[in-house]
Amino acid sequence: MTQYPAEPFRIKMVEPIRLISPAERMIAMQRAGYNLFALKADEVFVDLLTDSGTGAMSQAQWAAIMEGDESYAGARSYFHLSETMKSIFGFEYFVPTHQGRAAENILTAILVKPGSLIPSNTHFDTTEGNIRARGGRPVNLAIDEAHDPTSHHPFKGNMDLDKLTAFIESTGAEKIPFGTIVITNNASGGQPVSLANIRAVSEIYHRYKIPFFIDCCRYAENAYFIKQREQGYANKSTHEIAREIFALADGAFMSAKKDAIVNIGGFLATRDPELHQTICNELIMREGFVTYGGLAGRDLDAMAVGLWEGLDEAYLAYRLGQTAYLANRLLEAGIPIVEPPGGHAVYLDAARLLPHIPQAEFPGQALAAALYLEGAVRGVEIGSVMFAYPDPDSGKMIHPHLELVRLAIPRRVYTQSHLDYVADSMVRVAEKRQTIRGYRITYAPRLMRHFTARFEPIP
Numbered sequence: 001m002t003q004y005p006a007e008p009f010r011i012k013m014v015e016p017i018r019l020i021s022p023a024e025r026m027i028a029m030q031r032a033g034y035n036l037f038a039l040k041a042d043e044v045f046v047d048l049l050t051d052s053g054t055g056a057m058s059q060a061q062w063a064a065i066m067e068g069d070e071s072y073a074g075a076r077s078y079f080h081l082s083e084t085m086k087s088i089f090g091f092e093y094f095v096p097t098h099q100g101r102a103a104e105n106i107l108t109a110i111l112v113k114p115g116s117l118i119p120s121n122t123h124f125d126t127t128e129g130n131i132r133a134r135g136g137r138p139v140n141l142a143i144d145e146a147h148d149p150t151s152h153h154p155f156k157g158n159m160d161l162d163k164l165t166a167f168i169e170s171t172g173a174e175k176i177p178f179g180t181i182v183i184t185n186n187a188s189g190g191q192p193v194s195l196a197n198i199r200a201v202s203e204i205y206h207r208y209k210i211p212f213f214i215d216c217c218r219y220a221e222n223a224y225f226i227k228q229r230e231q232g233y234a235n236k237s238t239h240e241i242a243r244e245i246f247a248l249a250d251g252a253f254m255s256a257k258k259d260a261i262v263n264i265g266g267f268l269a270t271r272d273p274e275l276h277q278t279i280c281n282e283l284i285m286r287e288g289f290v291t292y293g294g295l296a297g298r299d300l301d302a303m304a305v306g307l308w309e310g311l312d313e314a315y316l317a318y319r320l321g322q323t324a325y326l327a328n329r330l331l332e333a334g335i336p337i338v339e340p341p342g343g344h345a346v347y348l349d350a351a352r353l354l355p356h357i358p359q360a361e362f363p364g365q366a367l368a369a370a371l372y373l374e375g376a377v378r379g380v381e382i383g384s385v386m387f388a389y390p391d392p393d394s395g396k397m398i399h400p401h402l403e404l405v406r407l408a409i410p411r412r413v414y415t416q417s418h419l420d421y422v423a424d425s426m427v428r429v430a431e432k433r434q435t436i437r438g439y440r441i442t443y444a445p446r447l448m449r450h451f452t453a454r455f456e457p458i459p
């Protein structure tokens with residue numbers, strides 16, 4: 001059996017968790033309208049809903065928190081973060097934001113107009129939501145291998161360069177206020193993007209004078225994949241690789257709740273002084289003054305320390321090893337997943353596991369619900385609940401390529417026994433897959449419906 005490097009830390013504080021009974025789980029699910037977001041966290045045993053803000057902070061981060069400076073303007077904490085930002089990302093300007101989507105909100109409020117088009121490999125849902133909310137259209141141009149869960153392409157997060165060029169040529173660069181790429185590509189399996197691809201994407205955007213922003217919440221995991229898989233990078237540090245990545249971009253937005261291993265935080269960075277000035281004005285209106293941006297001073301200090309810890313290679317070897325371990329346990333049991341495993345999560349392939357449930361009946365939702373009922377394990381649907389939308393021209397429902405359930409692994413939180421428990425629960429679900437039924441939606445809001453939709457099982 002595959003093993004992974006032992007945790008490069010030991011545990012100094014514990015948080016009790018409790019496994020409630022199958023009958024209690026059924027009552028909880030009915031109350032929640034079968035939406036796992038509506039469960040109480042105490043009703044969950046192993047919570048793999050997200051790796052966002054759910055990591056365990058280190059003693060150095062907690063110590064930094066005690067030194068947080070809560071001055072409204074010009075706090076020490078801001079300057080600590082600023083130094084780290086310069087060293088890792090190298091952008092001239094940045095503002096802290098309370099999380100990633102706050103940065104997206106500010107960027108789209110400034111740059112997206114009705115009719116704007118924003119290309120990416122695969123936008124995350126909040127980025128899509130922010131673009132649509134301003135009347136723009138998100139456009140996904142990942143390579144074809146991204147849609148094939150069995151392809152072992154080493155950089156399945158890559159953007160399709162021909163599609164990107166053809167897209168810009170056909171629509172005209174003036175409709176594209178900025179272009180982006182997500183590293184790693186969360187919505188298509190947490191797959192990495194190669195440095196060669198980032199470089200080529202940067203060249204294409206710049207050829208057409210389109211500003212290039214990187215959505216970089218899992219950039220450190222992406223950098224470690226580059227070190228492992230891309231020729232010429234084995235002897236470079238993840239820090240050097242990060243420097244090389246961000247030197248290619250005009251800006252970046254980050255949810256620090258991932259690779260900065262904090263419970264809250266984010267940033268929006270740019271090289272453009274005029275854009276930065278507009279960002280500052282928006283920030284003050286929506287988030288807070290420019291040296292704290294919606295966070296407490298202590299949060300900025302925790303982020304400054306966590307950004308370095310997220311780049312640590314002993315940590316990353318353990319981290320990606322843990323994800324691969326869970327993936328291998330599932331593969332050994334014949335459970336279809338997106339291969340090879342990505343950085344932060346294992347993605348169950350609900351379409352292949354439950355071929356009797358059509359996309360309109362949400363196979364991913366059905367699988368996520370079944371796994372919770374089986375083992376009180378919470379994952380998240382990444383399929384038609386999250387991404388299907390009516391085509392603005394024809395009104396016809398457009399379904400995503402994949403129907404997945406993501407099991408995201410919080411950083412430094414669960415042990416191998418927890419992962420074995422998850423795998424064992426999933427094996428039991430797979431054994432009874434013929435009995436699993438689809439769902440219909442009984443309530444959904446217009447945008448980002450997966451958070452608050454309610455469902456009922458189809459008899």
Ligand code: F0G
Nearest residue numbers: 050052099100101124126182186215255
């Ligand atoms: N971009 C990507 C690629 C993300 O994965 C997320 C969040 C965001 C932006 C938004 O950041 O949550 O801080 O506002 N992803 C979380 C997840 C929620 O579960 O994957 P945020």
